[in-house]
Amino acid sequence: GNSVTQMEGPVTLSEEAFLTINCTYTATGYPSLFWYVQYPGEGLQLLLKATKADDKGSNKGFEATYRKETTSFHLEKGSVQVSDSAVYFCALSYSGGYQKVTFGIGTKLQVIP
Amino acid sequence: GAVVSQHPSRVICKSGTSVKIECRSLDFQATTMFWYRQFPKQSLMLMATSNEGSKATYEQGVEKDKFLINHASLTLSTLTVTSAHPEDSSFYICSATPWGNSYEQYFGPGTRLTVT
Numbered sequence: 283g284n285s286v287t288q289m290e291g292p293v294t295l296s297e298e299a300f301l302t303i304n305c306t307y308t309a310t311g312y313p314s315l316f317w318y319v320q321y322p323g324e325g326l327q328l329l330l331k332a333t334k335a336d337d338k339g340s341n342k343g344f345e346a347t348y349r350k351e352t353t354s355f356h357l358e359k360g361s362v363q364v365s366d367s368a369v370y371f372c373a374l375s376y377s378g379g380y381q382k383v384t385f386g387i388g389t390k391l392q393v394i395p
Numbered sequence: 396g397a398v399v400s401q402h403p404s405r406v407i408c409k410s411g412t413s414v415k416i417e418c419r420s421l422d423f424q425a426t427t428m429f430w431y432r433q434f435p436k437q438s439l440m441l442m443a444t445s446n447e448g449s450k451a452t453y454e455q456g457v458e459k460d461k462f463l464i465n466h467a468s469l470t471l472s473t474l475t476v477t478s479a480h481p482e483d484s485s486f487y488i489c490s491a492t493p494w495g496n497s498y499e500q501y502f503g504p505g506t507r508l509t510v511t
Contacts, residue, residue, distance in 0.1 A: 318502070325401075325488050325504040326439070371438065375500070383429075383490075383500055385438045 284309045288372045288386035295393050301359040303389045305346075305372035308353065313374040315339075315348050315355040320369045320388070329357075329370070362393045398422055399491050401503035408479055408510055415475045416506045418489030424469035425491035429500065430462075433486040445472050469494070479510040 288305045295301060307315065314333045318326040330339030332348035332355065339346050344359045355372060372386040398421040408414045418428060427446050431439040443459075445451040445466035453459045461483075463475040472491075476483050486507055490500040 326490075326502040328499070328501070382441060382444070387438045 284313070284374060284384045286372050286374055286384055286386035288370075288389055290387065291369075291390035291392075293389060293391050295362055295391070297364055297393055297395050298361045299393075301357070301362045301366075301391070303357040303370055303372075303391070305355045305357065305386060306353050307355065307372075307374050309374055309384075311376070312350075313376050315346070316373040316375070316383075317344070317346055317355070317357050318371040318373060318385075320371065322368070326371065362391070364393045364395055367391055367393045397493060397499070397501045399489065399501045399503040401487075401489055401506050403506060404504060405507045406509070408508070410480055410510055411478055413475055413477045414479060414508060415473055416487055416489075416508070418472045418474070418491070418503050420470045420491045420493075420501070423491075423493045423501075425472075426469070426494050427492045428466060428472040429490045429492075430464060430472075430474050431488045431490070433488060433505075439488060442474075476508065479508070481510045484508055484510045 285308045316331045317329040319329045320326050330341040332339040335350035337348045346355050346357045369388045369390045371388045373383050375383040400419045402417045430442045433439050442457045443451045443453045445464050447466050447469050451464035466472045486505050488505045490502045
């Protein structure tokens with residue numbers, strides 16, 4: 283079956299530090315890959331996505347590249363802010379009539395001033 | 396665009412009672428809606444998938460008679476937790492897939508259910 287593995291948190295960084303959250307996946311075929319963010323007490327928001335190999339998703343300074351050869355989709359940001367503190371979920375799904383999303387466990391990011 | 400709302404955002408109910416949670420797609424028609432449950436410090440667990448006008452498809456281990464799902468229209472799905480118990484306390488999140496866009500799921504803000 284499909285699975286998503288991401289590093290467990292919490293990850294604690296100082297403001298303006300470089301962020302990497304690792305994500306690898308196991309899946310057949312060519313899934314789409316996503317990063318979602320969940321701020322405290324809120325639902326999930328799509329942060330970025332990539333639908334095919336070598337695509338780079340980017341949004342709000344965050345980036346992730348779909349690496350099929352390493353089955354990875356690591357999330358990066360060059361300079362984090364306190365407002366980036368949240369839980370980040372890596373996920374995959376397939377297009378088609380039944381788009382079940384498989385989520386990773388989530389990585390909590392804490393950015394301190 | 397692509398906003399999904401949930402109501403209520405928080406609900407407290409007594410053990411043995413039933414509670415209904417609504418999920419609405421505000422500015423698009425949703426072919427499919429999903430219901431997830433999130434335990435503290437854990438990922439989302441898919442409970443069921445519903446398509447408008449048809450019965451929901453439940454994931455293994457989810458009691459369909461306890462978690463009733465009604466997908467009455469292309470913009471509304473409801474989850475009813477029947478005979479709630481304290482172990483049903485959780486964060487419930489719905490999502491919806493727009494008609495014609497099979498990649499995206501848009502998530503609601505979630506409903507915090509506390510059963511006392």
